[in-house]
Amino acid sequence: MTKILHRQIHASLPVAVGGQGVNLLDADGRSYIDASGGAAVSCLGHGHPDVSAAMHAQADRIAYAHTSFFTNEPAEKLADRLVAGAPQGISHAYFVSGGSEAIEAALKMARQYFVETGQPQRRNIIARRQSYHGNTLGALATGGNEMRRTQFRPLLIETHHIDPCYAYRFQEPGESDESYAARAAQALEDKVLELGPKTVMAFVAEPVVGATAGAVPPVADYLKRIRAICDRHGILLILDEVMCGMGRTGTLHACEQDGVAPDLMTVAKGLGGGYQPIGAVLLSQKIFEAFANGSGLFQHGHTYICHPMACAAALAVQEVIERDDLLANVRAMGAHLSRRLGERFGNHAHVGDIRGRGLFMGVELVEDRSTKAPFDPKLKLHAKVKREAMARGLMVYPGGGTIDGVHGDHVLIAPPFIIDAATIDAVVERLGDAIDAAVAV
Numbered sequence: 001m002t003k004i005l006h007r008q009i010h011a012s013l014p015v016a017v018g019g020q021g022v023n024l025l026d027a028d029g030r031s032y033i034d035a036s037g038g039a040a041v042s043c044l045g046h047g048h049p050d051v052s053a054a055m056h057a058q059a060d061r062i063a064y065a066h067t068s069f070f071t072n073e074p075a076e077k078l079a080d081r082l083v084a085g086a087p088q089g090i091s092h093a094y095f096v097s098g099g100s101e102a103i104e105a106a107l108k109m110a111r112q113y114f115v116e117t118g119q120p121q122r123r124n125i126i127a128r129r130q131s132y133h134g135n136t137l138g139a140l141a142t143g144g145n146e147m148r149r150t151q152f153r154p155l156l157i158e159t160h161h162i163d164p165c166y167a168y169r170f171q172e173p174g175e176s177d178e179s180y181a182a183r184a185a186q187a188l189e190d191k192v193l194e195l196g197p198k199t200v201m202a203f204v205a206e207p208v209v210g211a212t213a214g215a216v217p218p219v220a221d222y223l224k225r226i227r228a229i230c231d232r233h234g235i236l237l238i239l240d241e242v243m244c245g246m247g248r249t250g251t252l253h254a255c256e257q258d259g260v261a262p263d264l265m266t267v268a269k270g271l272g273g274g275y276q277p278i279g280a281v282l283l284s285q286k287i288f289e290a291f292a293n294g295s296g297l298f299q300h301g302h303t304y305i306c307h308p309m310a311c312a313a314a315l316a317v318q319e320v321i322e323r324d325d326l327l328a329n330v331r332a333m334g335a336h337l338s339r340r341l342g343e344r345f346g347n348h349a350h351v352g353d354i355r356g357r358g359l360f361m362g363v364e365l366v367e368d369r370s371t372k373a374p375f376d377p378k379l380k381l382h383a384k385v386k387r388e389a390m391a392r393g394l395m396v397y398p399g400g401g402t403i404d405g406v407h408g409d410h411v412l413i414a415p416p417f418i419i420d421a422a423t424i425d426a427v428v429e430r431l432g433d434a435i436d437a438a439v440a441v
């Protein structure tokens with residue numbers, strides 16, 4: 001019996017023993033197509049020899065050096081690379097061990113920015129419902145996934161939530177994208193005015209919503225309008241690209257496609273591709289200057305920030321993505337995946353919506369297509385889809401069962417950037433069989 005506390009206490013999980021490219025292998029010799037990159041992590045697939053070589057080389061040099069004594073080469077190079085490829089205004093990177101840590105650091109940077117610049121009354125965080133920003137307490141308070149928050153509510157800092165930009169659920173019939181974008185963004189301004197503009201510190205959003213809703217992109221101009229509202233009221237815009245960033249949508253950062261630059265951005269999963277635990281906050285020059293001209297330090301830190309092994313692995317992952325022009329493959333294979341999903345599920349009785357960008361696609365399952373009524377959360381349909389998919393040698397990332405009554409179950413598909421068309425065809429075929437089997441019971 002396992003001595004590990006797994007998320008599902010009684011689940012008996014297969015033992016992963018190997019992986020090559022888009023496939024994972026278990027101890028019984030079964031092979032699985034990793035069509036979700038774990039949780040949208042494994043962007044380069046498994047067992048990449050160049051990443052492995054870089055990690056070995058770094059382990060031979062120096063595995064760990066505390067940042068109060070030293071900086072290190074891979075961290076410096078990774079920061080240079082990230083800043084060079086970042087949206088306008090971003091000037092520095094802060095390396096942590098994952099997505100939740102990145103969100104915690106970004107929230108504290110926002111708070112310290114206002115303390116340093118003489119606006120200590122700014123403390124309110126506004127985020128969105130149906131969002132996920134992590135499981136540590138600050139990140140959990142910021143996220144809008146009710147199922148994950150409910151029992152921990154007494155421990156959470158006060159935050160404020162507005163509806164997300166989620167066309168399938170919230171755009172009215174006949175409403176143009178333009179007026180929906182205006183209406184969805186207006187929810188932010190209304191909340192800011194309600195709280196008092198000078199009390200608001202930051203607005204936090206995933207440009208393309210991942211874990212909680214299943215690859216929901218914003219409609220055109222929504223994020224531009226959000227940016228304008230933040231600017232009008234002096235509020236920092238924190239974009240959480242932990243899941244949708246680092247190439248997953250076909251551009252290095254998802255927000256590039258919306259023509260928007262944040263004040264702070266969090267990245268993680270695709271940064272290290274799962275080879276090492278790593279996340280980062282990318283911060284703008286104005287925040288850096290506030291710290292530099294103020295107290296001279298960011299009042300934060302963890303033992304493993306700028307970890308040399310983690311940074312070396314991430315650097316190698318990012319170099320391979322650029323060298324092999326894998327974002328071009330994300331765009332081409334994303335279009336292929338989108339087409340195939342449309343063919344297989346476009347008329348499916350229990351698929352209400354197919355959406356996403358690049359190799360970040362979501363399929364929303366509904367009990368009734370015409371009313372968009374979700375399945376009863378008690379059925380845990382997403383868990384059934386996952387089991388049926390695993391039985392067919394397919395890893396996808398289903399979610400749902402939120403208790404907000406708005407949205408039901410979805411399946412997230414986020415394969416490695418190296419996937420080819422024939423493998424995508426196999427993914428869609430197996431997923432179709434898995435969904436049919438899950439809804440039949």
Ligand code: PMP
Nearest residue numbers: 098099100132133134210242243
């Ligand atoms: N933000 C987003 C958008 C995420 O998808 C996740 C992880 N699913 C996190 C933050 C938290 O990241 P981690 O699990 O690495 O702490």
